[in-house]
Amino acid sequence: MSRSRLTRGLAAWVDLMTRHAIWVVLFGLVLTTLAGGYAATHLSMDTDDADLISRDVDWRQTYIAYQDAFPVYTDNLVIVVDGANADVAAAATDRLADALRDKPDLFASIYEPGGGAFFAENGLLYLDTPELADLSDRLNRLQPFLGRLTTDPTLVTFFDLLDQAMAPDAPVDLNLSPVFNELSGVFAASRAQDFGQLSWQQLIGGDQPGVSDRRFIIAKPKLDYNRLLPGEPAMKAVDTAAARLDLDSAHGVTVRQTGEVALSDEELESVTQGAAWGAALALTIVAILLYVGLRSWRLMGVSLVSLLAGLVGTAAFAAFAVGRLNLISIAFAVLYIGLGIDYAIHVCLRYREALGEMGAGVADRAAGVRAALATAISDVGVSLGLCAVTTAAGFFAFLPTSYSGVGELGLISGAGMFISLLVSLTFLPAAIALVKPWTPTAAGRASRAPFIGPRAQRVIWAVAIAATLVSAAALPFVSFNPSALDLKNPNAESVKTYRDLLATSDRSPLTLVATRDSLAGANALAARIADQPHVSSAITVESYVPTDQDDKLAIIGDLALTLALMPPDMRQHADTPAQRAAVADFAAALADYRKRQDDSRPAAKRLAATLAAWQSWxxxxxxxxxxxxxxxxxxxxxxxxxxxxxxxxxxLSASSVSLDGLPADLKQRWATGSGTYRVEVTPEGDLSDNAAMADFVASVQQVAPDITGAPVLELSAGATVSHAFMMAFIYAGVFISLFLMILLRSIADTLRVLAPLILSGLILSAATVWFGLPFNFANVIALPLLLGVGVDSGIHVVHRLRGDLRNRAFLATSTARAVLLSSATTMAGFGSLAFSRHAGTASMGMLLTIGMLAILATTLILVPALFPIRSPDQRRPHDRAR
Known part of the structure; x- marks a missing residue:
């Protein structure tokens, strides 16, 4: 079909819409209402980061198989309990775990790593034999002191025992530094009225397996998917229980939540709030820009109503075609606001210009409005159609790739461009015909616009070449950040807690896992992996069966015979004078002790200073x-x-431990009933650096190619997305280039459209280096999308410059103003994303805004400079007459 026939067809279509304007508008409003209801009831939300990648890729299938075998590791809530010391942490963890077990309606299971009756009874068996022998020796030496203290648990007895231990003729030679250090903290806290409690675990037991001031509870909540935040009831229950049990900083405890459930819920909250806030901000800025650009309340109003109708229609399409939004595709609303308004802008500005061309002698205002609309849409309608195709191509480019998260965004937003085109060619002209805005563009405006002459043309070329070279120099430093954690809200508790675990935990949460069909196979694999570099440990369920049990049980049995202690009766207490005297006597004994030690004990010196300050206070x-x-x-x-x-x-009641004797909640984390056994590999060192993570994964994969886990997922996802990005960019580039060649029927005009896009793409890629904004899972859509969006402006500019207007000041035309205004509204939509609390969405907004700025500058300045230019006095007579 020839362009003239398309133009005549568009004019006839618009005439039909405007002659039946009221019915078209009513039908559009009813359809929008129905579409909104459908979207509200059929559109769900998926917060799983893993679902952003197609389930068909090999590494995802491996991980899915692992999840199917060990579902206990999915949808967990990790509760981190930090205490002022090991005693406080252990007591707080036990109390909180018991409280959560009393809520079976919210939690399917509660698991305490290293806790419970089994480890309480058999924990000593997990010490090395020499360590257990040292502990036994220490406890035997402490037995007289512990025996007396449990019989009379008062301050008087406690300090009297310390006085005896410091005496020259002390019955037992004890290392008093630990108790001095503990007491220094207690006296300092008492004086400051802060929390501070003596750790008897440290004084009596020393370092033992599972002894730490940080403990964990692994809770498996029953998720309520009828709620926006499925894990919210369980997470609130944890906070409520912690508050009821006084597990707070005033009592030396901090309770935090992280893990898959907390990360997903908090990410969903930040994404949805960011999307809603961003959409509201974008609409506000777009409304302001529309009024500034259109200078008409009526045109602004019908444009916004058309925009909202298209947005609702796009949401209904998303509900029908996809059924859900993911953490990336939820941004479709803001993207649509920025892009969908472009069509209305071009129609409205060309409509104003057509009114101005008609002059002031129009008798029938309604007929004049319809005639101006027919002129406007017949002039820009074909270009709008081309723009819809090219913009959709930028979105659709991810559909053939494995990056399904952006593919779904592309499907929704690409379809939205056609919905916006349909609304702009039906509802918008009907609404304009109904409200009849009469706002002609002022005549004579073109003569005051700047004209690009030959000298300016050469300057523009030189600047473009320099910008190309400078941007190209930064390309080797462009990088991709594969961390899904870096996309989340950095201020969310779950994210901060997870980062804290990565930085400070002795055991990294970034472990690798593999499964085998037999225990022997799992043990053999663990042995081979343990010998690899960058590996700290590789364990199986058999690692929980202690070694040298006969020797250890003998030591424990002997200790049980000599260390028979009764539970202390804490109701006993000494009176105030006796306690004051006990503290004073202890201070004097400490001073004598320090003199005999020549003040060479730093712990005693520190305690003496703290105690003196406490006594004075x-x-x-x-x-x-x-x-x-x-x-x-x-x-x-x-x-x-x-x-x-x-x-x-x-x-001291430990007994022999066998594989069958391990507790059920521990065994289910390492072996299935069908005979699948799990191998867990812990890295050596910090994996916050991508290079270290890659070395760790590569080292393990040498002996276990089927290894999976968080490090493999992160690196593999990065590789998959990087490949998807390259393929999407190629798909979009090839399609758009061929499409332009066919429609423009000119290699020169095609290059004129593509030249600013190539330069803008280089500038955007370089900007990721200059501003420290590497590509990531969210913002990787920027280049293919901007290729599709940027070509729109180029098409409008080239289409206008191919006519007679190319010889007069282009920046004075409605096309230039439309490109400027539509780019501004697009940047308003994209820019609002930059203020999202979700780091991935924010980075998408920043890169898209930078890219749009580059496209705007190159399109309005570089494209006109690529056309043959004649100075104003060389223009043809009919050009000057215009």
């Missing part, structure tokens, strides 16, 4: 206040004793 307190301080001091020093005595007594 204590003497300044009123008598009643002193009594309360001493009672508080007793709690700080002795409250942890009963729990430690109980744990010590339970640990």
């Amino acid at each position: 204590f003497e300044q307190q009123p008598a009643q206040r002193q009594a309360r301080v001493l009672t508080d001091l007793r709690h700080r020093i002795l409250d942890g004793l009963p729990r430690q005595i109980d744990q010590l007594s339970r640990s």
Whole structure:
């Protein structure tokens, strides 16, 4: 079909729409209402990062098979409990875990790594034999002191025992530095009225397996998918239980939540809030820009109504064609606001210009409006159709790739461009005909616009070449960040907690896993992996069966015979004068001890200074206040004793541990009922650096090519997305180039459209280096999308310059103003994404905004300079007459 026939067809179509304007508008409003209802009831949300990649790729299939075998590792909530010391952390964790077990309606299971009755009874078996022998020796030496203290658990007895231990004729030679360090902290906290409690675990047991001031609870919540945030009830239950149990900083405890459920829920919250806030901001800025550009409340109003109708229609298409939004495709609304308004802008500005060309002698205003609309759409309608195709091509380019997350965004937004085109050619002209805005463009405006002459043309070429060379020099430094964690809200508790675990945990959460069909196969694989570089450990379920059990049980049995302790009766207490005297006697004994030691013990020196400051502060307190301080001091020093005595007594009842005797909740994390066994590999060192992570994965893959886990997922996803990006860019580039060649029927005009896009693409790629914004899973859509969006402006400009207007100031035309205004509104939509709390969405907004700025500058300046230019006095008579 020839262009003239298309033009006549568009004019006839618009005439039909405007003659039946009221019915077209009513039908459009009813259809929009129905579409909105359908979208609201049929569009769901998927927050799984893994689903952004097609399930058909090999590495995802491997991980899915692992998840199917061990579902206990999916949809978990990791509760991190940090205590002022190991005693506080352990007690808080046990209390919180018990409270959560009482909520079976919210939690399917509660698991304490290293906790529970099994490890309480058999924990000593996991010490090395020499370590257990040292512990036994220490406990035997402490037995007289512990025996007396459990019989009389008062401050008087405690300090009297320390006085005896410091005496020259002490019955047992003890290392007093640990208790001095603990007491320094207690006295300092008492004086400052901060939390501070003596750790009996450290004093009695020392370092043992699972002993740490950081403990974990792995909760498997029952997710409510009828809610926007499925894990919210469970997460709130954790916060409520922690508050009810006084597990807060005032009591030396911090409870935080992370893990898959917390990360997903908090990411969904940040993404949805960011999308809603971004859409509102984009609409506001677009409305302001529309009024500034169109100078008409009526044109602005019908443009915004058309925009909202197209947005609702696109949402309904998303519900019908995809059924869900993912963490990237949720940005379709903001992208649509920025792009969908372009069609209305070109129609409205050309409509104003057509009114101006008609002059002031129009008798029938309604007929004049219809005639101007027919002129406007017949003039820009073909270009709008081409723009819809090319913009959609930029979105659709990801559909053939494995990056399904952006593919879904591309499908939704690409279809949205055609929906916007349809609305702009039907609803918009009907609405304009109904409200009859009469805002002609002022005549004579073109003569005041700047004209690009031959000298300016040469300057533009030189600047373009320089920008190309400078941008190309940065290309070797362009990078892709494969971290999904870096896309999330950096201020979310789950993200900050996870980063803290990566940076400070002895055992990295970034582990690798593999499965085997037999325990022997799993053990053999673990042995081979353990010998690889960059590997800290490789364990299986058999790693939980202690070695040298006969020797260890003999040591524990002997210790049980000599260390028979009764639970202390904490109801006993000494009176205030006796406690004051005990503290004073202890201070004097400490001073004598330091003199005998020639002040060479730093722990004793530090305790002496802290105790002296405490005594000075204590003497300044009123008598009643002193009594309360001493009672508080007793709690700080002795409250942890009963729990430690109980744990010590339970640990002396250890018995032989076999594979079958391991607790069920532990075994299900390492072996399935069908005979599949799990191997877990822990890295050596910090994997926050991508190079270190790649070395770790490559090292393990040498002996286990089927290894999976978070590091493999991250690196493989990065490779998959990088390849998808390259293929999408090629697909879009080839399609758009061929499409332009066919439609423009000119190699020169095709190059004129593509030249600013190539330069803008180089500038955008270089900007990722200059501004430290590497490509990631979210913003990788920028280049293919900008290729499709940028070609729109180029088509409009080339189409206008191919006519007679190419010889007068182009920047004065409605086309130039439309390109400027549509680019501004597009940047408003894209730019609003930059303020999202979701880091991935924000980076997408920043790169798209930078790219649009580059496209705007190159299109309005470079494209006119690529046409043959004659100075104004060389123009043909009819050109000057215009």
